[in-house]
Amino acid sequence: MALAALLLAGVQISGCSTPTRAKVVSLEKRVTGAQTGNRSSYHRVRRGDTLYTIAWRYGVDFQELAGWNGISPPYTIYPGQSLRLSYPVTRVAPDTPGQEHKKASSGSSATTAKTAPEAKVAARRSSDNKGNLTGQKQKVVDSNLLERTNLVWQWPTNGRLEQRFSNVDPSRKGIKISGSSGQRVVAAESGKVVYAGSGLIGYGRLIIIKHNKNYLSAYGHNRKLLVNEGEVVKKGQQLAEMGKNGAGKPTLHFEIRRNGTPVNPLKFLPRRR
Known part of the structure; x- marks a missing residue:
């Protein structure tokens, strides 16, 4: 009789208890090289880096990189900031009763950067009327x-075409x-200069142009750069003077990337006669 009472009590207790459930905190859309070990999952921003050069270095789309890190145009980043190089990995967390469920944020580094002294100075400058007008024109x-x-x-x-795409x-x-x-090195299409410098190893003095939300082009191994970051250039406008590659030969390295992925420029350039 006593044993039956104990069993009945156990059934009642287990029936009243609420199991702890697991919820998806963030949704992974796809697996990239960062998860498979092809590259580091994060990049620590160094002086001279831009969102575009980081995206270029790792072969990802600059808009996706911005989205993964909660960064909005004009894509300002700061030295020391840690940028995620892939979609957030799915993880689970216990759904504690009475506790508000919080979503994982991929933009925590961007939020931290906003509290940095440089960001405060930038915020004060952006409140200037002239700065606001410039910003409006830039958005257009x-x-x-x-x-x-x-x-x-x-x-x-x-x-002469010295080397083809592979x-x-x-x-x-x-x-x-x-x-x-x-x-002369000229713009292959109209666009906006999003990088002009020598911070990417292997490219020498480099210019990167954004043509639309999908396409970027790059011009490397220049002797002298004639345009600046943020400048809008027309198709055929001179960007730079040709320089020499690592072997000391006058050469232009030219790339076109679609959504961060290198594509064969010869499929886009007009056929030479």
């Missing part, structure tokens, strides 16, 4: 760029065109 320019779909490319310089060789993400030191 960026909006117009994003809406362009009918890109018509031209060759970025004259010369899908399998990581050292051949673009084409190489030989020429003479100092010869």
Whole structure:
């Protein structure tokens, strides 16, 4: 009789208890190289980095990189900031009764950056009327760029095609065109200069242009840069003077990337006669 009473009590207790449930905190949309070990999951921002150069270095789309880290245009980042290089990994957390469920944020580093002294100074500057007007004009320019779909490319310089694009060789993400030191390097299409500098190893003095929300082009191994970041350039406008590659030969390295992925420029450039 006593044993039956104990069993009955156990059934009553188990029937009244509420099991702890697990909830998805963040949803992983796809698995990238960051999860599979092909690259580090995070990048620590260094002085001279931009969102575009980081995206270029790791072969990801700059808009996705911004989204993963909660960064909005004009994509300001700060030295020391840690940027996620992939979608957030799905993880589970106990759903504690009475506790508000909080979503994981991929933009925590961006939020921290906003409290940095540099961000406060930038916020004060942005409140200036002149700065606001400039910002409005910039938004219009960026909006117009994003809406362009009918890109018509031209060759970025004259010369002989020295090296073709390869899908399998990581050292051949673009084409190489030989020429003479100092010869003109021009924009293959209209767009906005999002990088002008020498911070990416292997490219020398480099220019990156954003043409719309999908396409970027790059011009490497320049002797002299003639445009600045943020400048809007027209198709055929001179960007730089041709310089020499690592072997000391006057060469232009030219790339086109679609959604962060290198594509064969020869499929976009007009056929030479």
